[in-house]
Amino acid sequence: MATLESYAFPVIGDISIADLDGHHVREVIAPIWLPKQETARRVRQRISAVVDWSIGKGYRNLPLPMAAMDKSLPKVKSKSVHHAALPYVEVPAFVAYLRSGNSLGRLALVGLILTAARSGEIRGATWDEVDLDNALWTIPATRMKAGREHVVPLSRPALDIFMRAHKYRELRSNLVFPGLRRGKPLSDMTLTKICRDAGIAAVPHGFRSSFRDWVAEETEFDGDIAEMALAHAIASKVEAAYRRGNLLEKRRVLMDAWGTYCIPKKQTDEMRPDSL
Template structure:
C-alpha cells in the first residue's frame, strides 16, 4: 500500500497546536516548537544518516510552497546530492552577527525604551563577539560555551541573559531556514547538563544606597551643573525608573498642576502612571524649560548632546561612577525610597507601593481600588523631597511607624 502524501491542509496547519512533528508525507513535516512557533522541515537520508533541512517558518512559507521546496530537495537527493549543501552553494548563509542585528531590529517595537535595545546590542556585540563572524549554521555547543564560561560564575545574571539571547537568535535563524537541528544554546535538557546549577544564577537585588546617606549624596549632586546630574536628581526625587526619566517628554509634564503623566506604553506594567511633582522637581523642570532653545527645541525633557534625542541609557550610571558611588545602582534609589517610607513615615504600604508604580493586591482587590491615591502620594513625595533636602542624616525627622 503506497504511503499517504499531502496529509495536511492549510486550514489544519493553522489549527494545529500540539508540540512535535506533523507529517505531510514524502519527508515533509510541520514542526511546532514548545514556544508555539511553527516551521517546515524536510527529513532525508544521505550518506547513511538521517538529515534535517529547514524550509522556513509557517509565517513566511505556506503549505504549498513548503511542498515545492521539499520536492526540489527530493530531486537533489535522487541525483545523489545533499540538498543542504546545494542550498549553501546557491545562497550565502548569514553570520551570527547579521542574524543578531536583524533580530534586534525586528524586536524594536516590543521594547518600551532604548535601554532594552542597548542591553541586547551590548551583550550580543561585546560578550558574543567570538560568534559574530561565524556563519549562523555553524554555531555549535562548544562555540556557545566558549562565550558563556568566562562570565558564568562572575556575572551570572548577564550570562543568563546572554544565553537566552543567543538562543533567540539561533531560533530565528532556524525559522528562516538557515539552521537545522537542536538549538545549542538551549538550557533545559542541554546546557543545564554542562554548566553550574540554576541556583547560582538567582537574581540579586539592585545595590541601593542606604536612605540615611541619600540627603548628603543629593547635596553633592546639586553642585554638578550637567543635564545628567539633574536627570539623576529628578530620578531620585520621583522614585521612578531611569528609563521613564530618560524618556520623559515635555508633553507629559503639567507644571501648573505639578504633575507628570507617564503613558502606559513607557511603563513596565503597561499602565499609565501619574507622578506628583514636589517643589524641587518643579524647580529642575523650570530651569530646564527656561534654558530651552525655542527655535528648534526637542520634546525630550533631558535632552542629550544630539538635539532631539534623549540622554544615553548610561548617563545616570556614569554620574554615579564619577561621584565615586559606582557600587550603587540608579534603580537602587527606588529601594532607598521604599526603605525610608517604611522606616521613617506612617504612610500606608499601599501608598508607597503606588508611588513606585507597583501592582498591589490580587485581581479582586485591584478591581475595587480604582484610584491611584494621587493626593496621598503627593504628600508622600513632598515628605521625601523634604527629607532629601536635609543636609545630613542627623536631621531626619521620624514621622512615626506604620
C-alpha cells in the same frame, strides 16, 4: 557561523538536514544549557533558522519539535537582580552634592531621585507629559515597564527641578532632559557616571530602593501607597480599588515628605535660578 562551528558542527555536522531531529539538537544544546545559557539560546535559534530555511528550499518537510526538546532540558533558575542602592540616610547629602554643580545630567538625576522614577522614565520625559501648573508628570503606558499609565505628583523640590529644566528647553527637542545628540535623551551611562564620579557604590535605579527603605523605616505611610509610587503591581485584594482611585492625593503627601527629606524646605527656598 562561529557558534555553529564551535558547538553544532562537531555533533551534528555530518547529519543530513532531512534526518535532523529534536534529540540531535538536544545533544548540542544540553552540555552548554546551564553554564552558557545565552550562548545555548543563540545556538538553538540559529539551528532553527537553518531548519526553517531548509523547509522553504524543500530539503526537509517538517520543523523540529523544539518545544518538546525544551521540556527535556534542565530548568534554568532565574537570578534576582539587585541594583546597588545608596542608604537612604546618605541620600540628602548626595542630593546636596548634585545641586552643588550645574549640568543637565545632575538635574535629571535629582529629578529621578525625587520622583522615585526609573532611569528610562526620567530620561525619556517629554514636555507634553508634564503639567507644571498642577505639579503632575503623567508617563504614558508605552513608556512604563508594566504597560500602565503612571501619574507622578511632583513635590515642591521636584517641581523646581522640572522648572529649572524648562530654562534649558530646546526648540529642536521636546525632551525634558535632552542629550548632546540632536533629538536624543541623556544616556543611562551619563547618570551612572555621575554616581561613579561622586564615589558612591550605587546606580541610578538603586535610588528607588533607597526611597522604599525610607518609607518602610522612617514613615507611617501604607506600603501599598509606596508600591504605587514606584509603579509596582500590588498583590493584595484591594489592588483594583487602589488602581481605580489612584490615591493620587495620598501619594502626593508621600512624595512631598520624600522631597522635604531629600531637600529640606529651607534649602528649597534658597535655590537660586542659576543653580540646582
